[in-house]
Amino acid sequence: MEKRKIEFGTDGWRGLLDDDLNDHNIQIVAQALADYMRLKSKNNRVAVGYDGRRDSDRFARLFAEVLRGNRIDVILSDRIVSTPVVSFTCVHRKCDVGVMITASHNPPQYNGIKFKASNGSPFATEETALVESLLGHSLPSFDEKGIEEIDLMADYLVHVEKLVDFDAIRKAGLRVAIDSMAGSAGTVLEELLKKHGIHAETIFGVPQTDFAGRMAEPVERNLQPLADFLRKGDFSVGLATDGDGDRLGVMTDKGNWMNVQETILYLAQYYKGKKGMEGSLVKTASVTDKMLQLFPESEVADVQVGFKYVAEAMIENDAAFGAEESGGFGFKGHLPERDGIFSGLVLLEMLANSAHKTLESFIAEKRKELGEIYYDRIDQENDSPARYKVLPALALTSPAELANFKVTGMQYYQSSRGQINGLKLRLEGNPRWLLLRVSETEPIVRIYAEGENQQEVQQLLNAGKNLFEAIDKV
Template sequence: MTADKIKFGTDGWRAIIAQDFTVYNVARVSQALADWLLASNKEAKVVVGHDCRFGGELFTEMVTKVLCANGIKVYLAKGFISTPMISLGVLKMNAQQGVVITASHNPPSYNGYKLKGAHGGPSSPKDIAAVEALIKDEVKIPAENLAHWEEKGLLEYVNLEDMYIEYLKTKFNFDELNNSPFKLAYDAMYGAGQNVVRRLLPGAVLLHCENNPGFNGQAPEPLDRNLQELSKTIRNTPELKIGLATDGDADRIGLYDEDGNFVDAHHIILLLVHYLHKYKGMTGKVAIAFSATDRVKRMAEKYGLPVEVTPIGFKYISEIMINEDVLVGGEESGGIAVKGHIPERDGIYDGLVIYEFMTQTGKTLKQLCEEVYEVVGTFVYDRNDLHIANDKKEAIIKKALDKGYTEFGKYTFNTIETIDGVKYHLDNGGWIMLRASGTEPLLRVYAEGNSKEQTADILEDVLATIL
């Protein structure tokens, strides 16, 4: 019997627990990782951990056993951890690799396997492809338990949460933040950021900061539709001035202003560039994924900062960050990295930078967004995820690539880009993008207009055209 082909997508391998994401398949990937590491380094060390998802401990145990059986030293995190904690741990422990068992923001039925490089960020696309190519159909499962490997000195337990918290204390003034005139609410979405915020900002109002491996049945993705309780809490509590949310493994961010309105990743990227450059005098390249707003280019141009647009997947941004001086690197889905931190998305770190911005300027999030609009103009972004059959999804993308769409209802466009998906630059200054998911029967439709009404109208016209 031929085993299933395991494929790494934009950010790791993800599959449904007990269907394809099995202990045996985790062993297959781990053996491939061991083979790849040992080919270039006989003394390899790997940091391993899992987030709050179902089965995390079981799967990390298998990763650890396979790596140790190959003579690879494993630093295993105690309890659940966030993805940025693993990346920081890899850097701090001088390890060659990190493995996080997480499916990030995916629905609760999924788990996944993320690879982190020695630089403290996602492994490069080239390295991931090399590991993937080594995955065999059959592997031998080691019989020895973890206690055996600990005794042999190949397994060491580490407290990555403490390490991460001590590190954050060197980056932010928590006395100042804890006395901020702006009270903060935090929604962990039952994810791996819950302990950190509780420990660092004891005055924060906490939502969904309990361990619930099924995330109460909802995908832990920090989108407005998934965070209505946070929005309502802010609207009903006048002293709350900012809402921060992070996804299942705490590397993605969502924000709310003092009125309980969602502040999306496009605005967060612009706020970070604005704060770090205009207020803190920092410089560097701005690296954005193809699905990010073009307003970032506008701001970078005004501030004299170079910009690079990458395919979708943070690993592409991370690669630029390792090799170049990058001020902010970010994607539309809420994965953002900033200068002065590791080349990794980190929802909590990004949230603290914005909270510091508010605290130091005495301005609310809404006022800071107004500052951004003064530079780039007002805009509203939205995205529609269409769950449609794969053949229909492929047909729409094929037509788009073949330039089969000449307009979308009343909306005409002047240029088309195809870096990753198909992006139409509209004559009204907005844009539309079509992109198929590589792993699910899903077509993503992105749109940006100058107002909420216009953006909703653009999406309506796009759907009427393509469906």
Template sequence: MDEIEFGTDGWRDTLDVFTEPRVRMVGQAVASYLEDEGKGGEPLAIGYDARETSRGFAEELAHVLTSNGHDVYLPKRDCPTPLVAHAIVDRDLAGALVVTASHNPPEYNGVKFIPEDGAPALPEVTEAIEDRLQTPQKAPEEEWGTTHEVDFAVPHEEHCLDLLDHPDLSGLTVVYDAMHGSGRGVTDAILEEAGAEVIRERCERDPDFGGTPPEPDRANLQGLALAVDEHDADLGIANDGDADRIAVVTPDRGYLDENFFFAALYDYLLEDDSGPAVRTVSTTFLIDRIAEAHGEEVHETPVGFKWVAEAMGEHDALVGGEESGGFSMRGHVREKDGVLMGLVAATMAAERDIDARVDALLDEHGEFHQDKVSVDCPDDRKAHVLVELADRLPDEVAGKEVVRVNEADGFKVLLEDGSWLLVRPSGTEPKMRVYAEAGSEDRVDDLLDAGRDLVEPLV
């Protein structure tokens, strides 16, 4: 039990720790939690990603839950996490479990619980599940539920097309990179259904992800950028391993910083709608400038889409997002969805070149540059680093005076020139993260150097 700990987005670990007996304990904990919440025996969904072990773990969870009296809906093949979240609301389920390690390498796997509203579980829920970890129990066999193999893709596709009023993407050429993950046959399919010509990259299932972790960052998407150029495409779109995140490649910029995609997305949605945005502490202040220009507000949260989702519900937000590529929008489940965002990105590009939109925003609001680095830090040292850092925060960073410190998630130091530096513990890896944003790349580099110099002596 001590090895099972739900972090930022569920429990993830290497396969020597993430074992069938422990996964079954998680299944029993969820069954016990639902029983205590008055949802005993109510139906659930179980999803899983494209890893070699994921289907087997999903079947183990299904066995535990059905033997506790729950009917279970299980997809016929691996599928994106957001399809499972949508299925909860679409089918009026008590929640879902998803077996996925998202962008982690193939030697990892993970599991997370999504409650009945389709939004990520908050800490009080995951803590309650952790408190109920135990060896699986069984109801009398006559009370067992049934596992039903179903298709989550079609209802989700129909919902997304309806949400965007059935966009016409005819004439648009998109290169789609599934990174061998669960977005294959889903994101590309919805783009084709809307009329786009889709050129596929890494759209074959490979449990080893071609030797590259399914993390859609700049380094891993050089092939997508080359394909966009080779095919003279209008856009490149990639998803991570479980397709809850998106990355975009444009003809002029190549890999588009997720902060710029968020800015373009919010600007696009504000053309026909209104409402605040929700962003994490690590996400660009460009969102704030766009909101201010439209008379809207921005609500800042700690890192982790569960906090974004909570704030979206509280404030009826038009959009919510994070700099790591996770986004959702009003009218959809409050879970990040790389499939929906792939369709939105293509719809944006069909109406106006995304590079041109970003250029216009930067012309109006000024230059924004952001980057981050990581400092190795054992998990049991993270709290110590934060305690020590609280006593050592300087009055000046990289030559500029500190005007405010935000402690919502680690320490975010806001400086007199409008730049900022953020230090926070990673929720998924033994690292401290250091982020910076400023008006030039050189200034960002100076801030990151200063942040690293603050953190490294404390680890």
């Protein structure tokens, strides 16, 4: 049985439609999950959802049929949903596993599969490895009957409405512009806000297989349509969700991008201060160290890049809030998982409870209170085999100085294969650090830096590039 093209990464399996994602391989993965369920299942139940990509709905049904062929109870979404809805369904309906057919923000020629644990979090590395080890272990079975096809969104919305102060948002008179990027979040956020008397308008609210010609990643370079919409209208804030609705990008009323690092810092400060939301904080190593100025170091956990690591630490530490620099946020009381819709609602609640009616003025005050964040990242193509030697070499030599700054601490991170694939150097002064990462799946090295001004950040990024170039010449 062919399993060469089925390789799981940190967030499931993604590949090209037809070449990788096809009926045959979907059946192979579904049967592997069924075999996994025989070993690990408690309730013998799986929730299955799908986004708006080509073939997602068909793949979801095929996946469900294989599970039913193995006498597993299946709850199948009756419509396109965002990934967090599947995560919530796992918790709400006591499912052992959630399956989401999506390739997140990848280009439209891709599709994929995400697995969710019974608590709604991303599958742990060892669980994914077990499923992968069972690929091709047995022949797929099928049964079209007995699949419970329901609206997964309804229960999710009831849950969200209990957690968000819509009255405060309405009383503040906030006017919200939304860009769903033709992804699976659709008009859900707009409809929810309007239900509570809040003005909201959505662009690209109909899911499309090609995401209307854009990359469905809510970052500044992809959000010009939202910026234009904000500048032409009368709004307080702009919110954008990605292809499968688990990430959030934010723009001000003037159509200016809100740096994700600022979004994280302000949300952490607000949410940790809410009644009943006490607890520690979790951030990936690439998130601003200004968190350590705002909160005691003992209350902030630094984990390697990837939301699965954030989720694991949130659960272990009963954390109030977790975040990654790509726009994924997790909240205590909701899910140990990213959720673009819920994140947007918390941001609106934060703005509503401030003295400001627009995000632009809110940010201006916060920058006076907390200072500005100076941070940048570069992704550099590097196909040299020597790139894998850089981080282990640094971990062994432990440099005393970098870019004329004393190194005060070093933390390294390991891949699922036990290789050092990330290393963070903390430097004298705070915040001041350099993070180096080597991609396991692409010929790319990622270099991140934070400093006390933009010139300093560039200096640190250049130092990071030089480290890779120096090793390459050895």
